[in-house]
Each structure stands twice: as C-alpha cells, then as structure tokens.
Amino acid sequence: MQVEVAETAGFCFGVDRAVNAVYKLLEEGKKACTLGPIAHNPQVTGDLREKGVLAVDSPAGAPPGYVLVIRSHGVAREVEEEIGRLSVPCVDVTCPSVKKIHRLAREAGEQGRVFLLFGDGDHPEVRGITGHCTGEFLVCRGAGELQTLLKNRPDLSKLPIAVAAQTTFHAGEWQNCLGILKKVCTNAVFFATICNATAKRQKEAKALAQKCHRMVVIGGRDSSNTAKLRDICAEYCETYLIERADELPAFPAGLRIGITAGASTPASIIKEVLVTMAEVNNNELNFEEMLEESLKSLNTDEKVHGVVVGISPTEVYVDVGRKQAGFIPANELSNDPGVKPEDIVKLGDEMDLLIMKTNDQEGTIMLSKRRVDAMKGWDEIQEAQESGEILTGKVIEVVKGGVIVLKGAMRVFVPASQATASRGEDLNALMGTQVRFRIIEVNRQRRRAVGSIRSVLREERKAAQEKFWETIEEGQAFTGTVKSLTNFGAFVDLGGVDGMIHISELSWNRVKHPSEVVNVGDTVDVYVKGLDRENGKISLGYKRPEDNPWVKMEREYPVGTVCDAKVVGMTAFGAFANVIPGIDGLIHISQIADHRIEKPQDVLKVGDEVRVKITEIDFDKHRVSLSIRALLEEEQAAADEAAAEAPANEIVYSTELPADEPEE
Structure with a gap:
C-alpha cells in the first residue's frame, strides 16, 4: 500500500492563529471563553474544554473574569457593538480574509450595490459577513439557487451588484456561478474572496483523488471546508471522512491511498492517522519513509523558504511547504520595534526564514526573518x-x-x-x-x-566650513537657526558655521537679555555685518535698517509735533517718556508744569499717559526733548487771546461797590 498526503492538509493560518490565541491565554494564567466553537474539530474543542475553556453563544454569556475570543469566522457588527457596550475583555482573531469580506459587504451598501454572497447561509462566517451589510444582500448556496434567484428577481440583471464568496466556498462552483452572472448581469463587480489556502487545498485534493484508489479526508463533520474536500474527492474515487484515527477502515493491500485534511485539523491528528494506517497494514518500513517524507520533521536553526499567506497586527503567517503552519511573531520580523507587520511584508512575499521553535502537537513552526x-x-x-x-x-x-x-x-x-x-x-x-x-x-x-x-x-562640518568661507561676503543674507544664547548675544548656525548676533543688534529697543527677542531653535533671517577670517568669527546683523525708529522719527515726528507719550522713568531732573517704540524723550523738570515744582514725582508717576510737544531732536546723539509746559502755556495764551477779543458791548456784572460811593 502506498500513502500520499496532500501538501497543504491541516490547519490553515486563520484557524491556527485562533487556536494558538486561546492556548496563549491559558499559558498566561487567564480564563478564556470562545464565541462558539473555536474550530470545527471535536478533538481540539474537547482538549480546550478539559482545560477550562468555555464556548458561549453571545457576549452576554461570557462569565466575569473571562476573556472572550472571537474565532476566525468573525461576527456581525451588532455583536462587536455588544462586546463594546458590555466592556467584555476580548481577543479578536477573525481571519484577515474574512475581515476583507466584511469591508466589501459594508462598502457595497454604501455604494448603493446589492451584495450577493455565495455560501451556506447557516454558517457562522456567512452570518458574520451579512451582519456587516449596510444595504440589500442575498445569499446563494450555489449555481442552482442562483438560477432560481435570477428567475424570481429579473431586476438583478440591471441592478448594480457586488459579488463575493465565503472563504471556504467550492472553487469549481464559484466558477460556475461567475459564468452565469457574467452572461446575465451588466452592472456587477466580482471579488475573489475564496481563501488562497482553501483554493489550494481543494485543488490538491482533486489532483490527489484523480490518481488514488481511495481518499481519506480528516476533519470535523461539522466543518464546511472538510465537507467540500470530501465532495471533491468523492467525484473521482471512494472517499472516507473521519474525525479520528480509530475510524479508519482496513484497506486491501496494493492500493494507493490519498490523505487530506480540513482547515480545522491539527497536524497531531494527521500524524495519528498515518501511524494507525501503518500499524493496521503492518507496513512499518513504508510508514517510516512516508512519515519522513510527508511531515518532514523540521529542526530548530534550519533555514526554510516561505510565502506570506496572512498578516495580523501581532504576527505573519507563512506557507513553508510543510505540514506545520508557519508564523513569524512581530518581534521576529524586524529589529525595529516601532514598525508594524504590514509595513514590512505583503501577501505573496517570498523570503528566507530561520526556524526558531517547532510544536509537533499543535503543528506549528515559529520562524524568524530578522535573524536571517x-x-x-x-x-x-x-x-x-x-x-x-x-x-x-x-x-x-x-x-x-x-x-x-x-x-x-x-x-x-x-x-x-x-x-x-x-x-x-x-x-x-x-x-x-x-x-x-x-x-x-x-x-x-x-x-x-x-x-x-x-x-x-565632524567631517561634514569641516567640509561645509571650508566651502562656506570660500563664498561668504559682508552684507550676505542667511537663514539660520539659533543655537545658543549668552548674556551678550545669540549664536546662530548658518549651516555648519556659527555666527553671533550681538545683543545690541537684536532689536532697536533696549533688551536686557537675548531671550527677550529670540529663543534656541528659532529660525532667523540675518546678514553678515563683519568677518574675522583669521579667527573664524562672523558678526551678524538681525535688526533691519528700515525698522530703525530714528528713521521713523525723522520722517513722521519733526520738532513741534504734539503727541501722546508714556512715562517710563523718573530722575531728579525730569521724567523719561516713550514717544514711539525704541525712542524715549526727556521732559525736563522745568517743562513738566507751568509753575515751579520741587521734584518730578510731585506731578508725574511711571505709567502716566501725557500729552507732550517735541521741542528738540539731536539725531547724532539720539536725544529728544519734550515739554508739557509748552502746551500748557500755549493753551493759556489761547485763552487770554480769546478773552481779549470778547465784544465791547458785553455786560460784565460785579459784586464790588465803587470806591467813592458810601455805604447806606
């Protein structure tokens, strides 16, 4: 008897990830429950049940203190919302391929398309998908139901529709359905959503069944993809669907037996079936050769070549051409802890990997890309x-x-x-x-x-300095970055060479410290005021000539101008008042009032707003003389002049008696 095992038989990466997520929770000492059976395999669910894992029907059924695991089939949007509303601790291991169909279902409704899904309407994956539809949706089991649907709904031929399939849908039946739709529907878009691993598994099962006398399909009887494998194989040879090794029939000698397994079947059960077949048929030598060839035991530190078949936030799933399901933890993808798996790889990428650890019981291999x-x-x-x-x-x-x-x-x-x-x-x-x-x-x-x-x-800085000194000239403008501040100025990086703005060059106003004008890290526009090539020093200018307040003073405030000023300082001989920003003038004590005062503080205080007249400007010495008294005297003179010009016939009343008239 010859035995041949399909290359991709057993766990798909989606189921493998879901099962591993539950075992990981148990290893961390947490209590776990799953939203429905984690896999359509009685051995897997039985083992988890013995370890205390519960299967619940709804989020509300999760006991307090348990972490709820959403299986690879995914759930409807309303279930996701219920989990959030109840604040149930949750681990979502929905297969990425299923997540993609959720998005397509949602977008179809948003685009005004009818969503047509091929699959089993009672399957949890299909219920989850339709639960994400935002518009009209229809579910068909196959070409027969599709023909009936099109007969009952002739309007579908003209309506915009989006067509997808359950990830485990029969690949051949999908092609039949597409052939019908493409002939009838004029406004349809089609999405290839059958899982690559499913399609490959079905293709291998068909090819194996065509050359074998018998086929054994290992998997749960409730598993949709296992049932499809059985149906495919049964078209070409006698086929047996078994869940456990003790269900194997005794095959006659000389037959060629093919073995495949559903996506929920762990490698340990496949191995158990192979061992049992060898014992029943008393073919130990063939068994050893068969086992070595089919399982290809992988050793730690061995290099393998893999293809990316799935990506999640925490790991990448890889097909390495062996029975074990390969996965790369996120921290083994790259030495950069800040990058995400989707930033490094995409579906279909091929790469060399290093085996870090194998788990024959679970049929998994932990791989590393970063170490290779x-x-x-x-x-x-x-x-x-x-x-x-x-x-x-x-x-x-x-x-x-x-x-x-x-x-x-x-x-x-x-x-x-x-x-x-x-x-x-x-x-x-x-x-x-x-x-x-x-x-x-x-x-x-x-x-x-x-x-x-x-x-x-340092090399780059030296090269930049040499080039800089070859081209720099006085008056040249630069945009630089303030590098540091001192009490006497600010140092500016001009691009590899530093220059200094003296505090007096920072502003036309008086400043006590450079930080009043600029801060470290500021970008500033400067110009070269002076160069000391021998000592490598550059003096920079920051304030602009056109902003010089004395230019504005000469242009807009000639002698005789009356303006408002603010008292900013007091001395024994007078008060200083700010005329315009950057220029203060002196009001001498003799010009503060129209009468003698002992000290300026008798009339003024810092902060007072006063009306002044500019009486003198010395642009060379930058001095301005101001007067309040001049304005007061001008106002008094104006009043006297007005009184002198009063009409002659104006009657003036007086309470004083003439000096030459006696009192009565």
Missing part, C-alpha cells in the same frame, strides 16, 4: 568597517550610554561620546531620525557592532 537578515547583514557591516564607508540608518532606541541605530536588520550601538557633534547634547533628540555613521568596531563572537555618528558629523 542579520546573518546577511554581518558581511555588509564587516566590509563597511574595512572600507570606512558611511552608512545610513534609523535611531530606534536610546539606551544607557548611547543609542541603537538600525541598518537593515543590524543593530549598531553608538556610544554617547560618538552620537553627537559635541558632548552633552540630548540623545533623545535623535530618536526616530535617520543618521549617517561609520562602523568603528565589529565583534562577531559577541554579536556586537559599534558605530560613530560624530566622526561623520
């Missing part, structure tokens, strides 16, 4: 050290004593003394940035590579 990449990266790092090549990488961690730079898959340590252009700079500012660096040390035995950012920065 790191092995390849050592040669590049070694060559870069020898040649002095400048590399580019991303700072992914700030650690004690330095930073970690990721170059490809290689983690390069850069000490704090080599991380910045000068000591004392904040290393956190480098986090997430792209940096250029050199490799200064490689130790393969310790798996350690050390780099230097500073050496590159």
Whole structure:
C-alpha cells in the first residue's frame, strides 16, 4: 500500500492563529471563553474544554473574569457593538480574509450595490459577513439557487451588484456561478474572496483523488471546508471522512491511498492517522519513509523558504511547504520595534526564514526573518568597517550610554561620546531620525557592532566650513537657526558655521537679555555685518535698517509735533517718556508744569499717559526733548487771546461797590 498526503492538509493560518490565541491565554494564567466553537474539530474543542475553556453563544454569556475570543469566522457588527457596550475583555482573531469580506459587504451598501454572497447561509462566517451589510444582500448556496434567484428577481440583471464568496466556498462552483452572472448581469463587480489556502487545498485534493484508489479526508463533520474536500474527492474515487484515527477502515493491500485534511485539523491528528494506517497494514518500513517524507520533521536553526499567506497586527503567517503552519511573531520580523507587520511584508512575499521553535502537537513552526537578515547583514557591516564607508540608518532606541541605530536588520550601538557633534547634547533628540555613521568596531563572537555618528558629523562640518568661507561676503543674507544664547548675544548656525548676533543688534529697543527677542531653535533671517577670517568669527546683523525708529522719527515726528507719550522713568531732573517704540524723550523738570515744582514725582508717576510737544531732536546723539509746559502755556495764551477779543458791548456784572460811593 502506498500513502500520499496532500501538501497543504491541516490547519490553515486563520484557524491556527485562533487556536494558538486561546492556548496563549491559558499559558498566561487567564480564563478564556470562545464565541462558539473555536474550530470545527471535536478533538481540539474537547482538549480546550478539559482545560477550562468555555464556548458561549453571545457576549452576554461570557462569565466575569473571562476573556472572550472571537474565532476566525468573525461576527456581525451588532455583536462587536455588544462586546463594546458590555466592556467584555476580548481577543479578536477573525481571519484577515474574512475581515476583507466584511469591508466589501459594508462598502457595497454604501455604494448603493446589492451584495450577493455565495455560501451556506447557516454558517457562522456567512452570518458574520451579512451582519456587516449596510444595504440589500442575498445569499446563494450555489449555481442552482442562483438560477432560481435570477428567475424570481429579473431586476438583478440591471441592478448594480457586488459579488463575493465565503472563504471556504467550492472553487469549481464559484466558477460556475461567475459564468452565469457574467452572461446575465451588466452592472456587477466580482471579488475573489475564496481563501488562497482553501483554493489550494481543494485543488490538491482533486489532483490527489484523480490518481488514488481511495481518499481519506480528516476533519470535523461539522466543518464546511472538510465537507467540500470530501465532495471533491468523492467525484473521482471512494472517499472516507473521519474525525479520528480509530475510524479508519482496513484497506486491501496494493492500493494507493490519498490523505487530506480540513482547515480545522491539527497536524497531531494527521500524524495519528498515518501511524494507525501503518500499524493496521503492518507496513512499518513504508510508514517510516512516508512519515519522513510527508511531515518532514523540521529542526530548530534550519533555514526554510516561505510565502506570506496572512498578516495580523501581532504576527505573519507563512506557507513553508510543510505540514506545520508557519508564523513569524512581530518581534521576529524586524529589529525595529516601532514598525508594524504590514509595513514590512505583503501577501505573496517570498523570503528566507530561520526556524526558531517547532510544536509537533499543535503543528506549528515559529520562524524568524530578522535573524536571517542579520546573518546577511554581518558581511555588509564587516566590509563597511574595512572600507570606512558611511552608512545610513534609523535611531530606534536610546539606551544607557548611547543609542541603537538600525541598518537593515543590524543593530549598531553608538556610544554617547560618538552620537553627537559635541558632548552633552540630548540623545533623545535623535530618536526616530535617520543618521549617517561609520562602523568603528565589529565583534562577531559577541554579536556586537559599534558605530560613530560624530566622526561623520565632524567631517561634514569641516567640509561645509571650508566651502562656506570660500563664498561668504559682508552684507550676505542667511537663514539660520539659533543655537545658543549668552548674556551678550545669540549664536546662530548658518549651516555648519556659527555666527553671533550681538545683543545690541537684536532689536532697536533696549533688551536686557537675548531671550527677550529670540529663543534656541528659532529660525532667523540675518546678514553678515563683519568677518574675522583669521579667527573664524562672523558678526551678524538681525535688526533691519528700515525698522530703525530714528528713521521713523525723522520722517513722521519733526520738532513741534504734539503727541501722546508714556512715562517710563523718573530722575531728579525730569521724567523719561516713550514717544514711539525704541525712542524715549526727556521732559525736563522745568517743562513738566507751568509753575515751579520741587521734584518730578510731585506731578508725574511711571505709567502716566501725557500729552507732550517735541521741542528738540539731536539725531547724532539720539536725544529728544519734550515739554508739557509748552502746551500748557500755549493753551493759556489761547485763552487770554480769546478773552481779549470778547465784544465791547458785553455786560460784565460785579459784586464790588465803587470806591467813592458810601455805604447806606
């Protein structure tokens, strides 16, 4: 007797992920319950039940303290909302392929299309999908029901429709349905939603059944995809559907037996069936050869080639051409902890992987991509050290004593003394940035590579300085960044070379400290006021001549101008008042009032708003003289003049008696 096992028999990545999620919760000491059976396999559900895992019918059935697991079939939108409303702790392991159909169902309604889904209306996956429909939807089991539907609904031929299928739908039946629809419907869009693993499994089962005398399909009798495998195989040869090894019939000698298994069948049951067949048929030698060929025991540290068949937020599922289901944890994809799996790989990507751990009981292999990449990266790092090549990488961690730079898959340590252009700079500012660096040390035995950012920065700075001094001229304008502040000015990075703005050049107004005008990190427009090439010093100007308040004073405030001013200072000989921003004038004590005063404070105080007249301006010495008294005297003179010009016939009344008339 010859036995051949289908290449993709057993767990699909969706079911594998769901089952592993439950076992992981148990390993973490948590209580778990599943929304319906986690898999259509009595052995799997029985083992979980013995470990205390409950199967509930609704979110409300989850006992307090239990974590609810949404299986790979997915659930309707209203169930998701109920979970949120009840605040039930939840782990959602809906198959990514099913999630895609949820989105298509929702978008079909939003676009005004009728959603036509091929599948079993009673299957939990189909109920979950239709629960995400936002418009009219229809469910058909196959071509026969489709013909009846089109007869009863002739309007469908002209309506916009979106067509999809349950992930485990019969691939051949799907093609039959498409053939009918494409002839009848003029406004339809079709989506290939049958899971790739399902399609491949069905194709292999068909090919195997065509060349075998008997077929054994292993899986739960309630499993939709297992039932379809049985139906496919039964078209070509006698087929048996079994759940356990003890259900195997005794096959006559000399037959060729094919074995396949549904997506919910773990590798351990497939292996048990193979062992039993060998014992029943007393063919130990063939069994050993068969087992070695079909299961291909994988050893840790072995390299394999895989194809990405699924992506989730926490891991990537890979087909490595073996019975075991391969998965790559997110932390084994890349050395960069900040990236997401979907940023690194996409469905269909092929890659070399390293086996980290195998689990024959569950039929899984844990794989690593980053370790294979790191092995390849050592040669590049070694060559870069020898040649002095400048590399580019991303700072992914700030650690004690330095930073970690990721170059490809290689983690390069850069000490704090080599991380910045000068000591004392904040290393956190480098986090997430792209940096250029050199490799200064490689130790393969310790798996350690050390780099230097500073050496590159200094070379770049030196080159920039040389080029800068070749072209710089007085009066040249620059846009720079304020690098540091001192009491006497601000230092500005002009692009590899620093210049200084003296405090007197920051503003036309008086400032006590540069921070009143600029801050570290500000972008400023400056111009070169002076150059000291011998000592490498650059004096910068910041305030603009056109903003000079004395220019405005000369243009808009000539001598004789009357304006409002604010008292800003007091002295024994007078008060200073601000005329315009940047210019204060002196009101001498003799010009504060129209009578003698002992001190300015008798009339004025700081903050007073006063009306003044500009009596004198000395532009060379930057002095302005102001007077309140001049305005008061002008007002009095105007009043006297008005009184003198009063009409002659105006009667003036007086209470005083003439001096030459006696009193009565």
